[in-house]
Amino acid sequence: MAFDVARIRGLFPALGDGWIHFDGAGGMLVPEQVASAVSTAMRAPVSGPGGAFPASQRAESIVAAARRAVADLVGGDPAGVVLGPSASVLLRRLADVLSERWTIGDEVVVSRLDDEANLAPWQQVAKRVGGVVRWGEIDIETCELPAWQYETLVTARTKAVAITSASGAVGTRPDVPTVVELAKRVGAFVVVDATYAAPFVPLDLPALGADVIVVSAMAWGGPAVGALVFRDPEMLERLPSVSLEATARGPARLELGPHAYPLLAGLVASIDYLAGLDDDATGTRRERLVTSLGSAKSYHAGLLAQLSTELRALRHVMVIGDAMRRIPALAFAVAGRKAPEVAEYLASQGLCAFADDGTSGVFAALGVGEVGGAVRIGLAHYSNVFEVSQLVRVLEELR
Numbered sequence: 393m394a395f396d397v398a399r400i401r402g403l404f405p406a407l408g409d410g411w412i413h414f415d416g417a418g419g420m421l422v423p424e425q426v427a428s429a430v431s432t433a434m435r436a437p438v439s440g441p442g443g444a445f446p447a448s449q450r451a452e453s454i455v456a457a458a459r460r461a462v463a464d465l466v467g468g469d470p471a472g473v474v475l476g477p478s479a480s481v482l483l484r485r486l487a488d489v490l491s492e493r494w495t496i497g498d499e500v501v502v503s504r505l506d507d508e509a510n511l512a513p514w515q516q517v518a519k520r521v522g523g524v525v526r527w528g529e530i531d532i533e534t535c536e537l538p539a540w541q542y543e544t545l546v547t548a549r550t551k552a553v554a555i556t557s558a559s560g561a562v563g564t565r566p567d568v569p570t571v572v573e574l575a576k577r578v579g580a581f582v583v584v585d586a587t588y589a590a591p592f593v594p595l596d597l598p599a600l601g602a603d604v605i606v607v608s609a610m611a612w613g614g615p616a617v618g619a620l621v622f623r624d625p626e627m628l629e630r631l632p633s634v635s636l637e638a639t640a641r642g643p644a645r646l647e648l649g650p651h652a653y654p655l656l657a658g659l660v661a662s663i664d665y666l667a668g669l670d671d672d673a674t675g676t677r678r679e680r681l682v683t684s685l686g687s688a689k690s691y692h693a694g695l696l697a698q699l700s701t702e703l704r705a706l707r708h709v710m711v712i713g714d715a716m717r718r719i720p721a722l723a724f725a726v727a728g729r730k731a732p733e734v735a736e737y738l739a740s741q742g743l744c745a746f747a748d749d750g751t752s753g754v755f756a757a758l759g760v761g762e763v764g765g766a767v768r769i770g771l772a773h774y775s776n777v778f779e780v781s782q783l784v785r786v787l788e789e790l791r
Contacts, residue, residue, distance in 0.1 A: 394671035395687040401774045403665070404613075412779045415744040416770025417560045417721060419610035420591065426614060429661035433654035440650060451653055458656040459643065461663040462619045464678040466586070466605050467596040472622035474643040475651060475659075479587050479608040479618035480509035485646055486604065486620060487513035487552075489632045490581060494551055496522035501545050501553045501580075503528035504757040505537045505564060510554050510585040510606075528555070528571075532758050535559070535713025537566040542574045550580040557605075558589035558719040561754045561768060563696070565589065565717040572601045587611050591666070591773070592692055592719045594685040597623050612773075614662030615655040620646065669773060692720035692771055695780060699769070702784045709787055712758065712766055720771035723748070723755070726790060731765030734790065738767070741786045745769055 401407055406421040413421060433454065439447035441455065459470040476482040500514045504527060518525045526545050530537050537555075546553065553575040558565045568584055575582045584602040586595055591612035597605050601623070608618045622628055625642065633645040640647075667677050669684035700722060703709050708727040726734050735747035746768045750761030760766045769783070 395669060395684075395691040396671055397691065397774065397776050399671070400669065401776070404774055407774060410742065412743045412782055413772060414769045414775070414779075414783065415746060416772040416775075417588075417746055417768050418770075420613035420772045421774070422613050422615075423662070423665045425665055426658045426661045430615060430654045430658035433657035438653045451651075454653045454656050454660075455651055457660050458617075461660045461677070462607070462621060464676075464681060465590065465595065465663050465666070466607065466621050467598060467678065468605070468621040468623065469625050471642055472625035472628065474620040474622070474628075474646045475656065476618050476620075476647060477652070478616060479585065479606045480513075482618050482620045482646070483509055483583070483585070483606055484513040484516075485634060485648075486583065487517045489634060489646070490552060491517035491521055491523075492632050494518075494521045494523055497524065497549060498551045499524045499526055499547060499549045501526045501528065501542070501550055501555075501575075503537055503555055503566075504530045505535075505559050505562075505566060505754055506554065506556045506585065507560060507587070508753060509587075510556060510583070514552065514554050523551075524549070526550075530564075530754065530757060533713075534715055535562040535564045535754075535758070536715050537564060539567040539570040539574075542571050546574050546578055546580060548578055550575065550578055552581045552583065554583045554585070556588070557584050557586045557595075558593070558721075559754060560588035560611075560719075560721055560770065561748070562713045562715070562723050563718040563721040564713065564715040565593070565719060567717075568602070569600060576601065588719055588721070591688070592685065593689055594682045597621060603627065609659050609662050612662060612666055615652075615658040617652070617655050617659045688773060692775075693718075695771060695775060695777065696720040696722070698777065699771075699780045699783070702780070703787070706784070706788055708791055710763075712755075712760065720775070721769065723760075723766040723768050725760065725763050725766050726787070729764065729790070731767050734767050737790055738783075738786060743783060743786060 403423045437447040459473040463470040582602040587608045667680040670687040673680035673683040712723040731747035750765040
């Protein structure tokens with residue numbers, strides 16, 4: 393494995409701003425190759441698809457390339473890749489079309505660990521049809537999402553199970569394969585939000601067994617583009633179409649309006665960037681992605697372990713949760729100080745981090761609001777040991 397963080401940092405012009413970026417939860421910085429791909433596509437003549445002239449054919453080739461790139465990222469089939477402006481928009485669209493056949497008393501299972509993007513759509517459609525929302529609860533000590541509870545959460549009335557493959561708030565990676573297996577026993581439709589896992593963990597949709605996996609390119613420094621990937625592309629033909637085109641087939645059935653072609657070009661470049669994280673990665677793009685993300689996973693595991701250990705050594709800092717399987721994200725509270733105050737102090741020292749008041753989402757379930765909220769730290773591909781040490785040093789001074 394050859395994860396050269398110094399080389400990777402050189403790919404990000406934005407790092408020249410002099411700040412230390414622990415704001416990965418809001419999306420990573422953009423690599424130069426992604427910005428170049430978008431600007432190049434914007435300068436080129438690109439028209440709508442369906443024409444016999446080069447500008448139209450260029451549009452079709454960009455869309456096809458984007459579907460192939462996303463399929464390589466998750467181990468899926470390009471014919472099952474639905475593209476859209478964001479993961480949240482696509483999840484809402486998916487929830488709407490799935491629920492058209494639901495009736496009063498049907499159930500959907502969600503979890504306290506999930507981001508609002510994978511909660512609100514399912515809650516809203518359940519309310520609309522008179523359905524029931526059942527919740528997977530998290531362990532307040534470890535922030536684990538125990539898979540065993542799905543034995544009783546999933547019933548014969550369960551129509552859909554929505555679960556995250558990693559939390560961007562506390563870093564937990566739940567046992568998704570077990571949840572999928574339990575859901576499939578009753579024929580429930582399973583949607584996995586891999587937005588936060590995709591930049592750090594190799595994904596394998598066929599092995600996972602979920603019906604749909606969703607990703608957002610902004611999470612790894614790509615443009616504002618999301619994608620739903622159906623494990624079985626034929627399922628798209630069995631769902632109600634939302635397309636404005638009566639003849640739409642395949643992924644186009646869940647796509648609205650024209651695509652933002654320059655952003656799709658940037659999406660392809662961003663996945664190529666992921667495939668090149670490991671200097672020694674070879675083979676097809678899918679093979680290079682598996683190797684590179686495996687290297688990234690190992691590198692960040694070490695960096696996260698250092699950060700977690702050093703923060704826990706500070707008596708006035710409380711690290712929230714301690715899950716066994718994680719992505720490089722964590723949250724903490726500082727005794728006697730509210731989270732926004734801590735985040736402002738970090739900013740005054742040149743460190744970017746987000747504050748959460750703890751009144752919603754996973755932090756509300758943990759009762760974090762009672763201690764003044766939490767500061768969220770999201771490591772990125774370009775994070776290094778020096779930056780982690782700086783964070784610890786600044787927090788040590790904040791007493």
